[in-house]
Amino acid sequence: xxxxxxxxxxxxxxxxxxxxxxxxxxxxxxxxxxxxxxxxxxxxxxxxxxxxxxxxxxxxxxxxxxxxxxxxxxxxxxxxxxxxxxxxxxxxxxxxxxxxxxxxxxxxxxxxxxxxxxxxxxxxxxxxxxxxxxxxxxxxxxxxxxxxxxxxxxxxxxxxxxxxxxxxxxxxxxxxxxxxxxxxxxxxxxxxxxxxxxxxxxxxxxxxxxxxxxxxxxxxxxxxxxxxxxxxxxxxxxxxxxxxxxxxxxxxxxxxxxxxxxxxxxxxxxxxxxxxxxxxxxxxxxxxxxxxxxxxxxxxxxxxxxxxxxxxxxxxxxxxxxxxxxxxxxxxxxxxxxxxxxxxxxxxxxxxxxxxxxxxxxxxxxxxxxxxxxxxxxxxxxxxxxxxxxxxxxxxxxxxxxxxxxxxxxxxxxxxxxxxxxxxxxxxxxxxxxxxxxxxxxxxxxxxxxxxxxxxxxxxxxxxxxxxxxxxxxxxxxxxxxxxxxxxxxxxxxxxxxxxxxxxxxxxxxxxxxxxxxxxxxxxxxxxxxxxxxxxxxxxxxxxxxxxxxxxxxxxxxxxxxxxxxxxxxxxxxxxxxxxxxxxxx
RNA sequence: GGUCCCGUGGAGCAGCCUGGCCGUGCUCGCCACCCUGUCAAGGUGGAGGUCGCGGGUUCGAAUCCCGUCGGGACCGCCA
Numbered sequence: 001x002x003x004x005x006x007x008x009x010x011x012x013x014x015x016x017x018x019x020x021x022x023x024x025x026x027x028x029x030x031x032x033x034x035x036x037x038x039x040x041x042x043x044x045x046x047x048x049x050x051x052x053x054x055x056x057x058x059x060x061x062x063x064x065x066x067x068x069x070x071x072x073x074x075x076x077x078x079x080x081x082x083x084x085x086x087x088x089x090x091x092x093x094x095x096x097x098x099x100x101x102x103x104x105x106x107x108x109x110x111x112x113x114x115x116x117x118x119x120x121x122x123x124x125x126x127x128x129x130x131x132x133x134x135x136x137x138x139x140x141x142x143x144x145x146x147x148x149x150x151x152x153x154x155x156x157x158x159x160x161x162x163x164x165x166x167x168x169x170x171x172x173x174x175x176x177x178x179x180x181x182x183x184x185x186x187x188x189x190x191x192x193x194x195x196x197x198x199x200x201x202x203x204x205x206x207x208x209x210x211x212x213x214x215x216x217x218x219x220x221x222x223x224x225x226x227x228x229x230x231x232x233x234x235x236x237x238x239x240x241x242x243x244x245x246x247x248x249x250x251x252x253x254x255x256x257x258x259x260x261x262x263x264x265x266x267x268x269x270x271x272x273x274x275x276x277x278x279x280x281x282x283x284x285x286x287x288x289x290x291x292x293x294x295x296x297x298x299x300x301x302x303x304x305x306x307x308x309x310x311x312x313x314x315x316x317x318x319x320x321x322x323x324x325x326x327x328x329x330x331x332x333x334x335x336x337x338x339x340x341x342x343x344x345x346x347x348x349x350x351x352x353x354x355x356x357x358x359x360x361x362x363x364x365x366x367x368x369x370x371x372x373x374x375x376x377x378x379x380x381x382x383x384x385x386x387x388x389x390x391x392x393x394x395x396x397x398x399x400x401x402x403x404x405x406x407x408x409x410x411x412x413x414x415x416x417x418x419x420x421x422x423x424x425x426x427x428x429x430x431x432x433x434x435x436x437x438x439x440x441x442x443x444x445x446x447x448x449x450x451x452x453x454x455x456x457x458x459x460x461x462x463x464x465x466x467x468x469x470x471x472x473x474x475x476x477x478x479x480x481x482x483x484x485x486x487x488x489x490x491x492x493x494x495x496x497x498x499x500x501x502x503x504x505x506x507x508x509x510x511x512x513x514x515x516x517x518x519x520x521x522x523x524x525x526x527x528x529x530x531x532x533x534x535x536x537x538x539x540x541x542x543x544x545x546x547x548x549x550x551x552x553x554x555x556x557x558x559x560x561x562x563x564x565x566x567x568x569x570x571x572x573x574x575x576x577x578x579x580x581x582x583x584x585x586x
Numbered sequence: 587g588g589u590c591c592c593g594u595g596g597a598g599c600a601g602c603c604u605g606g607c608c609g610u611g612c613u614c615g616c617c618a619c620c621c622u623g624u625c626a627a628g629g630u631g632g633a634g635g636u637c638g639c640g641g642g643u644u645c646g647a648a649u650c651c652c653g654u655c656g657g658g659a660c661c662g663c664c665a
Contacts, residue, residue, distance in 0.1 A: 035626075037623090039627075039628090040622070044624055044625065055625065057623080057624090119615095122626085126598080127598075128593090129657070180665085182665045185663085204665090229664095230663055231663060231664080233659085234660090353589095354661065355660080356662085456665040458665095559657070559658090
């Protein structure tokens, strides 16, 4: 038997699982040395495995174990043999789940040694993220990171059980698939056998799941990796894991019911919390009006007020001009912020302009006093209207933006989130699920100079008359605490309607044939009406585990610039690889 | 493509605004020794840094300026 095998075997318990009930048993433990406390005469160390830590004590009476314990260093992998016993009176550690017991080492074998780690393998020290990613295996050894990965697994398991019980069939779809013109940038994979052609990694299995409906699978789900080559963010990653589902002979209501049931199950089993159903629903128009965002955080107030009419023809020219130019004036009141310093207020202006707004007007109300750089331009009735519309009371700060509607909303949404966080208005432990419905069918793309799908081109319109400016889609988003979890829609299942939508999107018939012909053709062979949804599981895990960064819930993530510090990916390809693919770099 | 923040022994920070007394300080780790009930053990001593890199200003730069690299947050982008 090889030495490694001999040493690896024989474990009787997990370190973190030992309890008072195990006292008196002879145990064999394996794990990593977390901390060593050498008292000269007696040596303690904490032995860590994925379940937690337990204290090992080495007494001089056990000469072999004692000697070995003195030579141990952090992150050594060891096997410890000895009795588990209740700790002496007064030495229990209430801070540890295993704190009532310890293992009196009779034998300590070093299985492998460790260099001094580049950062402490402990929860309380958060090392530089680049360093953590380079030594991700050490970072993941930290208990809180191990816990995140195991929580992620538990959440996925609950979801799989749920959909299995509900008759959904898990079907895998291709990773090497076809690039489509709509949507995000594709990751491309050059083909060796089909030289000069490329596959695309899926942005979502959208068309395949619709084809599975045509195939008669009826209810499909998949936990699937998807790829989008767009800039990364704290809550966005190139490769992410999506819960994808599709249901035949189903409408919005069936999808809502299935998903609400799933979230109730996850929240109940993972958090032990009741989530009331049905979830709140607001239309797209309403959330944009009240929150300036299609993913509003509805856990707190500070709703936006529309003051456009107040400032039409106003003596305050900056606002009047914005209204004349077709823009809007909107704002909200931040409670208790009237006393903020000039520096803090200037910071808010900076926040607004960095989000593209022309500017930000702040007005502090303190008794009869009005503090604002533009106070002298504002008529009394305008100030009164601002107070009435925003609900700004004594000590509150009104924040107003006048600009094109989209920029105004973006700026105010950002400020609203910022103020809520700074003013401590975000309630902890509250879960505000919200369906946002009746999205516009199309939106104008300045870049492309044409109408594009708000959701995706397979989304069914609410009515058959397709007017790009006014058509609504049978599309819906699910929002949780201001994060977009995912979106879905009732799909078009009639080829003629699908063709009309392609026409409106400016996708020429031959293009549509080339890009989506397979789907249109499939729809000629008996297609059931169907609807579906997809949401980002990384984001759900992030929220459920209380992390504020998506990289923390992904085992081996990339940095914001797309580098994976552990392996160093991406790398320069060899000439041989390029030749095989028929690619020349420039 | 844009805006902002960060880069100082192995880790986390302070020092920078207002240049010199600064390779100076704090916490941890590391090494050696002491210590028989600690648990972020304690004590004594020690090692360890071209202040990300390049250029400039200056008598003098961790500190000011320009550039660059790396990391992060955000805007754009993300059907």
